[in-house]
Amino acid sequence: xxxxxxxxxxxxxxxxxxxxxxxxxxxxxxxxxxxxxxxxxxxxxxxxxxxxxxxxxxxxxxxxxxxxxxxxxxxxxxxxxxxxxxxxxxxxxxxxxxxxxxxxxxxxxxxxx
Amino acid sequence: xxxxxxxxxxxxxxxxxxxxxxxxxxxxxxxxxxxxxxxxxxxxxxxxxxxxxxxxxxxxxxxxxxxxxxxxxxxxxxxxxxxxxxxxxxxxxxxxxxxxxxxxxxxxxxxxxxxxxxxxxxxxxxxxxxxxxxxxxxxxxxxxxxxxxxxxxxxxxxxxxxxxxxxxxxxxxxxxxxxxx
Numbered sequence: 644x645x646x647x648x649x650x651x652x653x654x655x656x657x658x659x660x661x662x663x664x665x666x667x668x669x670x671x672x673x674x675x676x677x678x679x680x681x682x683x684x685x686x687x688x689x690x691x692x693x694x695x696x697x698x699x700x701x702x703x704x705x706x707x708x709x710x711x712x713x714x715x716x717x718x719x720x721x722x723x724x725x726x727x728x729x730x731x732x733x734x735x736x737x738x739x740x741x742x743x744x745x746x747x748x749x750x751x752x753x754x755x756x
Numbered sequence: 757x758x759x760x761x762x763x764x765x766x767x768x769x770x771x772x773x774x775x776x777x778x779x780x781x782x783x784x785x786x787x788x789x790x791x792x793x794x795x796x797x798x799x800x801x802x803x804x805x806x807x808x809x810x811x812x813x814x815x816x817x818x819x820x821x822x823x824x825x826x827x828x829x830x831x832x833x834x835x836x837x838x839x840x841x842x843x844x845x846x847x848x849x850x851x852x853x854x855x856x857x858x859x860x861x862x863x864x865x866x867x868x869x870x871x872x873x874x875x876x877x878x879x880x881x882x883x884x885x886x887x888x889x890x891x892x893x894x895x896x897x898x899x900x901x902x903x904x905x906x907x908x909x910x911x912x913x914x915x916x917x918x919x920x921x922x923x924x925x926x927x928x929x930x931x932x933x934x935x936x937x
Contacts, residue, residue: 647935652928654928659917661789661792661793662916664796665799666796669799669802670909722913728910734917734918734921736919736921744922
């Protein structure tokens with residue numbers, strides 16, 4: 644079960660990474676995504692070789708969190724530069740976001756009812 | 757998504773899994789990740805639609821200046837978008853302004869007519885009063901109005917990221933609570 648909790652934390656970093664990756668590719672900055680992926684691989688492969696035999700799944704989950712976080716940090720840095728916005732604007736929720744989310748939900752809801 | 761959660765739960769019960777809610781929780785997370793991927797694709801689509809108006813993926817918009825014309829053309833030259841996105845000398849009016857657009861010339865493309873807002877570097881495009889095709893064949897100057905929005909691309913990317921983090925965080929908390937019950 645701790646493994647699942649660790650992976651849940653990893654999921655948050657992964658979700659943000661997926662969004663930023665798509666956004667950067669869309670504005671002709673795929674190199675940032677490539678760098679992030681390579682960095683993630685550079686951490687994941689050696690770490691798995693070293694820690695997996697001794698610690699098993701728990702090590703794999705922890706390594707995933709670390710790798711996803713590194714990917715996210717690199718993508719966030721690239722997004723900050725590309726979009727000229729502070730890092731916190733990609734992370735901290737604003738009051739307007741909730742209104743936007745609700746309006747999007749209302750817009751989609753009638754189509755499915 | 758809810759259907760898949762229910763199906764997964766039933767599958768867990770069918771195989772006699774006592775911790776069936778773990779199946780549902782895991783499926784919920786993967787379903788939510790699918791939603792996040794869809795949102796990411798939508799964001800990418802929205803950004804790309806406004807950014808890449810040249811015919812080929814390898815083409816980039818290039819600013820071309822001459823004595824009496826200021827327009828863009830699509831080229832295969834490896835030019836960074838920033839080069840195109842320099843402020844135009846005759847487009848210093850604010851958002852919402854109406855400006856006259858010169859007629860197209862040889863080398864210009866339909867896309868060039870969509871890239872003449874003073875704040876083009878923030879992704880906004882002129883509101884077209886006519887179709888690009890008619891603009892291409894017309895030799896008359898036409899007027900178009902620039903939209904008031906200025907920097908929707910960074911805002912969209914940042915908002916998508918924030919909302920994705922919010923949704924997945926909530927899902928993660930729900931899953932953690934459900935599985936620890």
